[in-house]
Amino acid sequence: MPKTTPSYTAPFYDPLTEDAEALLGRFQQGDSIRVERFAALWREVRFHEIFSTIPSMSEEKKFCRVAMATAVKYFLPPYCYQVRVGGLYLMYAVYYTQRAVPPLRLRLALRDWDDVQHFLRDSIANGHLDALYVYRKLVCARAFEYTAMPHSLAFQRSKRTKGQKVCAGMLARATAAKELLSDDYLEEIANIHNHYHKMKNELVEVRLQAGMTHADFDSRLKTPLNAFLTWQRKTFNGADDTDEKEDEPTEEEACRGRAALLASIKKRSYGPVGAKSPDPCQEVQAESSGWEPTKAERPLSLRARTWNALGKNPEKSTRQAAGILSATDKERLRRRKSVLRDKQ
Template structure:
């Protein structure tokens, strides 16, 4: 899909450039340009559903930056109209949504308020139409992040200078012709003051002295500061990551989220449902160690089974020993009784035998 990104950007910028030439933010003008370029047929080149969905996602991601600063209000309105047209013209089912990062939502709300104050109801209607159709997908990042995505070194995001609203125009207002005219007016003022007053008071001045040189130096200093600030922002965007302040704030935010999540009771797995879940606060690690050390663990099933078998074995041995002793005592009593039995001598039986 990277091969289609360049031509897609060219077509979108051409449409927005023609819309900028109209000097209007009416949706009627935009729709006329849309139909003239037959822009809705941009999705007809991918018949397979998977590639069609990827191309729709690419088209929405390419057009989304034109809806945010630093572009002019007219270009942002054109970007909104273009997102609306691409969202409804795509052939995917369900439709791919427009990703909006949470950091950009404040700019979107400010854009809506500006359109409301200027009574551009076309912009308000299209924006609320997209909201009612649930066309926006609120995400943490404007684009998807992948773990193995290659970083493009040395590439800075290009901005179309024709669509950007200049932050200030002092360089265009304070030109050489304007400075010469101001100098002539200042000399004429001095001549009139000398003609009216023979000995004019030096403290009687209605304008500053050396106004032309001061004004020229102020414009030069501002232009130098603007160039330095722009180059510093480009270096920061091209760097490896955010600044130290941003990284520290993100680290604090992640730490607070982790502390809250660790302080909550987590549901145990199915194999451990017989154990009762306990809330262990994450703020005091010494207390957690004490609680875990004092907690008595139940013996395992193996140990309990072995102990039961040992008890049963001991009971059997005691029973066997008791029965054995009883049997030995009974045999002893029989033998003793047989031995103690008296011998009866009968003389008649002896005479019979003889």
């Protein structure tokens, strides 16, 4: 019997990823990022029951690794801050509800260390003490395992993982353009612009030759930035609908696919019974090359090269040997007949 592939061998499990995205999506829709709200959603959807249907401990450990990898994925970029906080709470909940003995730890790659520290600095600056408390508690419990790779590598397993679709609604938006529209930044640009024109007017030689800025640069900067922010808002809001429309085939494409499938089935069914289908590989090779070596162009064998080196004809020698063997057989037959005559 063919060997069956064990369950939960991939870094991620699609049904679990969908449930985690649904939970974090509901957490993102709210205005609060307090841990009490996430705990209420956790209990409401009964997310802790994901570990209750696994019979063996070995499968339990494999599923725990997948669940922890899924939670860590939402704790790291490119997701927005609110989703990353939800990923941190999900890491905490999965770690303390697992049934593996001894408990498995969360894998955190060294390449993600700067992103984690930046997340902690943002939490301190914005006063989100719940996220800091949950992270510090995981660190004190030694729940993190700092590794070189985010996923464990094993023998006869590909290093490349299957590409995972990223939910566009959870991604962090680019904030650089929004920061340019702040009053402090525009005021600073206006001060630099006025200082440049003041210094330029003081220099008589440069006043009529150099002109490196535009008039009213700070006010002209607002128009393209507002247009970009409007485009960004429309793009993020319509990303989910666009992905769903691209994944679903149109009705015309589906009809064409069914017609082509039926035509291929009829062609195989009503074809000649004894006809042998040509090998596509041979056809491709023949068409691509367009040349077939003849008998004269084929390289000589070792036996033929040896006879040529000795200056003899192999075909003539073969005929002579066949004649000798046939003559010997006739002589033996004649002797047997004479012996039988003498006995009689």
